Amino acid sequence: xxxxxxxxxxxxxxxxxxxxxxxxxxxxxxxxxxxxxxxxxxxxxxxxxxxxxxxxxxxxxxxxxxxxxxxxxxxxxxxxxxxxxxxxxxxxxxxxxxxxxxxxxxxxxxxxxxxxxxxxxxxxxxxxxxxxxxxxxxxxxxxxxxxxxxxxxxxxxxxxxxxxxxxxxxxxxxxxxxxxxxxxxxxxxxxxxxxxxxxxxxxxxxxxxxxxxxxxxxxxxxxxxxxxxxxxxxxxxxxxxxxxxxxxxxxxxxxxxxxxxxxxxxxxxxxxxxxxxxxxxxxxxxxxxxxxxxxxxxxxxxxxxxxxxxxxxxxxxxxxxxxxx
Amino acid sequence: xxxxxxxxxxxxxxxxxxxxxxxxxxxxxxxxxxxxxxxxxxxxxxxxxxxxxxxxxxxxxxxxxxxxxxxxxxxxxxxxxxxxxxxxxxxxxxxxxxxxxxxxxxxxxxxxxxxxxxxxxxxxxxxxxxxxxxxxxxxxxxxxxxxxxxxxxxxxxxxxxxxxxxxxxxxxxxxxxxxxxxxxxxxxxxxxxxxxxxxxxxxxxxxxxxxxxxxxxxxxxxxxxxxxxxxxxxxxxxxxxxxxxxxxxxxxx
Numbered sequence: 001x002x003x004x005x006x007x008x009x010x011x012x013x014x015x016x017x018x019x020x021x022x023x024x025x026x027x028x029x030x031x032x033x034x035x036x037x038x039x040x041x042x043x044x045x046x047x048x049x050x051x052x053x054x055x056x057x058x059x060x061x062x063x064x065x066x067x068x069x070x071x072x073x074x075x076x077x078x079x080x081x082x083x084x085x086x087x088x089x090x091x092x093x094x095x096x097x098x099x100x101x102x103x104x105x106x107x108x109x110x111x112x113x114x115x116x117x118x119x120x121x122x123x124x125x126x127x128x129x130x131x132x133x134x135x136x137x138x139x140x141x142x143x144x145x146x147x148x149x150x151x152x153x154x155x156x157x158x159x160x161x162x163x164x165x166x167x168x169x170x171x172x173x174x175x176x177x178x179x180x181x182x183x184x185x186x187x188x189x190x191x192x193x194x195x196x197x198x199x200x201x202x203x204x205x206x207x208x209x210x211x212x213x214x215x216x217x218x219x220x221x222x223x224x225x226x227x228x229x230x231x232x233x234x235x236x237x238x239x240x241x242x243x244x245x246x247x248x249x250x251x252x253x254x255x256x257x258x259x260x261x262x263x264x265x266x267x268x269x270x271x272x273x274x275x276x277x278x279x280x281x282x283x284x285x286x287x288x289x290x291x292x293x294x295x296x297x298x299x300x301x302x303x304x305x306x307x308x309x310x311x312x313x314x315x316x317x318x319x320x321x322x323x324x325x
Numbered sequence: 326x327x328x329x330x331x332x333x334x335x336x337x338x339x340x341x342x343x344x345x346x347x348x349x350x351x352x353x354x355x356x357x358x359x360x361x362x363x364x365x366x367x368x369x370x371x372x373x374x375x376x377x378x379x380x381x382x383x384x385x386x387x388x389x390x391x392x393x394x395x396x397x398x399x400x401x402x403x404x405x406x407x408x409x410x411x412x413x414x415x416x417x418x419x420x421x422x423x424x425x426x427x428x429x430x431x432x433x434x435x436x437x438x439x440x441x442x443x444x445x446x447x448x449x450x451x452x453x454x455x456x457x458x459x460x461x462x463x464x465x466x467x468x469x470x471x472x473x474x475x476x477x478x479x480x481x482x483x484x485x486x487x488x489x490x491x492x493x494x495x496x497x498x499x500x501x502x503x504x505x506x507x508x509x510x511x512x513x514x515x516x517x518x519x520x521x522x523x524x525x526x527x528x529x530x531x532x533x534x535x536x537x538x539x540x541x542x543x544x545x546x547x548x549x550x551x552x553x554x555x556x557x558x559x560x561x562x563x564x565x566x567x568x569x570x571x572x573x574x575x576x577x578x
Binding site: 032033034035036037059060079080081082083084085086089090091094095098099100101104105106107108109110111112114115118130131132133134135136137139140141142143169170171172200201202203204205206207256258262263312316317318320321323324325 | 353354376377378379385386389390391392393394395396397398399403404405406407410434438443444445446447448449450451452453454455456457458461462483484485486487490498499500501502573575
C-alpha cells in the first residue's frame with residue numbers, strides 16, 4: 001500500500017483558493033441549502049477579493065447567495081428558491097436585486113436544478129422530467145435572449161419533448177445539464193488522504209461537485225487517514241474530485257453544520273435587520289466581512305457566548321433547546 | 326371548549342386530512358405543524374420526509390426550515406434532493422405534499438414566485454423551491470393560504486406550480502400521470518375541488534365564519550352551497566399541538 005499524498009498541493013487558505021479557482025465571471029455552484037452548510041467563510045473571502053460578474057447556480061439557497069448578491073459579486077443567477085426560513089422568508093438582498101433588475105435571473109424548481117447537476121455529473125446533455133409541465137417555469141424566461149448560448153448560458157432555458165417510447169400526448173421537459181466552473185461546499189471532515197465526508201443531509205452537493213470542473217471544500221476538521229478509511233460507507237467524495245481543501249472551523253457560520261453547530265438565530269436576525277436598507281447592509285459588510293483581519297477575528301466578533309449557545313449536541317446534531325425566537 | 330387561534334385551527338384542520346400510512350412531504354411553517362400533529366394525534370404510521378433528503382426525523386424539536394439540522398436528527402435515513410424527489414414521485418406511495426403560496430386560482434394552480442411582471446417584478450417571493458415538483462409529482466397536495474381577495478385570483482401573476490390546470494381532465498391531458506390539489510386550508514375554512522370540473526368550492530367553514538364571508542374574500546366565483554361546519558379543535562388536539570409540537574410557539578406565534 002503506497003503512501004498517498006491526497007492533500008499535497010490542495011491544502012490552502014481561503015484567499016489562495018479564491019485566487020486560484022474563482023476568477024471574475026466564473027460559474028459558481030453553491031453547496032448547502034438555505035440555513036445549512038453554506039460555505040460562508042469562503043463567500044466572505046470572495047467578497048473581500050471583490051469578485052465580479054459571478055454566475056451563481058443553485059437550488060434553494062440562503063445566506064451565501066444573499067450576501068454575494070448584496071455585495072455586488074453576482075450578475076447572473078439560476079435558482080429555485082431564495083430564503084432562510086423565518087429569518088428571511090425571501091432573501092432580502094436577493095429580493096431587492098431582482099426587483100431592481102440588477103441581476104439576471106432564471107427560475108427553475110429544486111428538482112430541475114438537482115437534475116441539471118446530475119446530468120452534468122453524468123456527462124449527459126440534458127435530463128428529462130414531468131415536473132413543471134404547463135407552468136410559467138416552462139413558459140417564461142428571465143435571461144435576455146441575446147445572452148442565450150453565450151458562455152455557460154444554455155442555448156434554451158429548457159425544451160419540451162414527447163416520450164419517444166410512448167408518443168404524442170406523453171410530454172416531458174428536457175433540462176440542460178450544468179457543468180459549473182467551480183463548486184464550493186462546506187464539509188465536516190476531510191481526511192489526510194483528501195477524502196471528503198459530509199454528515200447529515202448532502203442536498204445536491206455531491207451532484208454539484210461531480211458536475212463541476214473544480215471543487216473547493218472548506219471543512220471543520222482535517223482527520224487522520226485511518227479515521228476516514230475506517231468507515232468508507234460514510235464518505236462523500238474521493239480526493240481526486242477535490243482541487244482545494246481549506247480548513248475553516250465554524251466555516252458555515254451563521255448557517256448550521258450538522259453535529260458541529262446550529263444556525264445562529266441572533267446573527268441571522270441581525271443580518272436580516274441590517275440587510276433591509278442599503279446603508280445597513282453596507283454596515284454589515286464592513287463589520288462582519290471587510291474589517292475582520294481573519295476568520296478567527298470574525299469568530300472573535302461573534303463571541304464565545306454566541307458560539308457556545310449554538311454548539312451542537314453531539315448526539316442530536318443541533319443545539320438542544322436553543323432559543324430560536 | 327377552550328379558545329384557540331386561527332393558526333391552531335388551520336394546523337389541526339390540515340392535519341385531519343392526513344391518512345394513517347401517508348408519506349408526508351412537509352414544508353416549513355404550518356405544514357410542519359400539520360404533519361407533526363397528525364402523526365401524534367391519529368396517524369402514527371404516517372411518515373414525514375423533507376425535500377432536502379431527511380426521511381422520518383424524530384422531530385423532537387420543530388424545524389424552522391427544510392434544511393434545519395432538526396430534519397436530519399433521529400431519521401431513518403439522511404439522503405439528498407434527488408432521492409427525496411424520487412420518493413415524492415414513487416407511484417406506489419400515497420405521498421401528500423403541504424404547500425403554501427402567494428396566489429391561488431380557481432383550479433388550485435399556485436404562484437410563489439412574483440407579483441407583477443417577470444423577470445423584473447413588483448414583488449419577488451422565494452420561488453418554486455420544491456413546490457412545483459411536489460405539485461407535479463406527488464399523489465396529492467394540501468395547500469395553505471391566507472383567505473384574501475388579492476390571493477384568491479382569477480389569474481395568477483406567475484404560474485409556479487400546477488394544480489388542476491384548466492380543470493376537467495386538462496391535468497391528465499398535459500402529461501401528468503397523477504396528483505393534483507386535494508384541499509385548500511385557509512383562515513376561514515376548507516376548500517375542495519369539484520369531482521368533474523375540478524373547480525374550487527367551499528367544503529367546510531370554521532365555527533364563527535359564514536359562507537358569505539368566504540365568498541366575499543375570494544377573488545373569483547366560488548360555490549358555497551355545499552359548505553358544512555368544520556369540527557372545532559378538541560382539547561386533546563390542542564394540548565398535543567401546544568405542549569408537544571410547538572411549545573416555543575415558533576410557528577403558532
